[in-house]
Amino acid sequence: MVEYKMKKKIILIMLFIILGINLIIIAFLNMGGKNLTSYSQDYTYMNTYFNIKIYSNSDASKVEEMFTEIDQILSEYHELSDRYNAYNGINNLYYINNNTDNIEYITLDERLYNMIAYGIKMYDETDGLLNINLGHVIDIWKKYREAGTGVPTLEELKNSGSTDINDIVLTDDNQILNNHPSIDLGSLVKGYVTNIIKDFLEENGFDSYLINAGGHIVLGDTYHDDLYRIAIRKPNDDIVGNIVLKISNTAVSTSGGYERYYEYDGVTYNHIIDPNTLFPSSYMQSVSVVSKDSALADILSTTLFLMPIEDGKNLVESMDGVEAVWYDNDNEVIRSSGFSNYE
Amino acid sequence: MNKNDIKLVIVVLFISILGFDFYYLNRDNNPKIAVVYYDNEQVLTIDLSIIEERKYTVTGFNGEVTFKTLDGKIKVESENSPYHLCSKQGYISESYETIICLPNKIVVKIESSSDIDAEL
16 A cells, blocks of 8 residues: 555656656747847838848837837938939939039038948949949930830930039038039948948947848847848749858848849840940849948949959959859859858 | 545646647647738738638729739739839748838738748
């Protein structure tokens, strides 16, 4: 009888041990490392769909405040860089490009001045491949793309107006010469403004974030023990996950001709214009650039799209902290030498 | 309460814990749902677990936007816009993929778990 009781006790104890182990396992399964809450907000500005994720332990109201402030930043940069619409009280791109006032210089908002100055600097650094004075040419292509019924002649493109970067003249005191340039900041604004948002988040103590600006992604610290996983789409293919980057605290930018394009007479025309030929570039399907500098990543992806892949590879190899991957016109993958370190 | 009652309680407790474990470890981690937004407001949710082809229509900024779903995937079949970028995009099926129709202010997101955070 005593033995029987002992057995029962042992069984009971074993049951409780199993119960305990069970609870511990479940608790472990539930632990997500850092355990940060994920907050997400979408915005549409600059013809781009932005999704911003903040991972944080802070009060939800603090995160909401950040989202509201970011909305303000994006909306202001949107208005400053808009070259199709005027806004009350803002000397934006539309105002500069279409100014008929009898004044020699236009005073600019410092933010717009800095963006234009950055664009001019990058013209020099990219040997003219990044040209922010292509507005007239872009508009002609836009007109044809929307109609979808033809292709402009070189003559028409050349006669559309100057593309000379030296037409854009900045003074030291936030002013620009009033000589009707055709400034278009589309090739740099995403990278530039996401850089500003990144700095804003970090200044306010939010270090874990994912800023997705449609083809341009900026990452902070991760939200768990693992790195972020960012997939690079294979052009014209439903299969995903061919290339998956494992990264954090960096930016990735893709330029591709396979999304925004139109076809005429069996030829495909994408939206990235080569300033040397005034025609869309066709060296490749897409190129993606990894760099800690978000603005540079954006500019480099455009620049590399406008260069033969071999030349682009040489350029990337000559730069510190920059890697790239190309999908050539046969959809074959070409990597820079250090790219696989991120995979 | 006699000893047999206690035994019964323990057995029931044990079985229910096992049951919970079974549910917890086998629960569907990937219930795939497509959520359609118009101007950042949720207007439609679609269960993507349906294998057969289905069609859904919502009103976008430029008129009707029609979606087709098939075996866990969704695409925009027709809409009114200058370049039809979102129709050209084709099917999406993963949480890191998004269909964006800017002219129609329509966004489609997939709600499911994935180990990939974003795609570009």
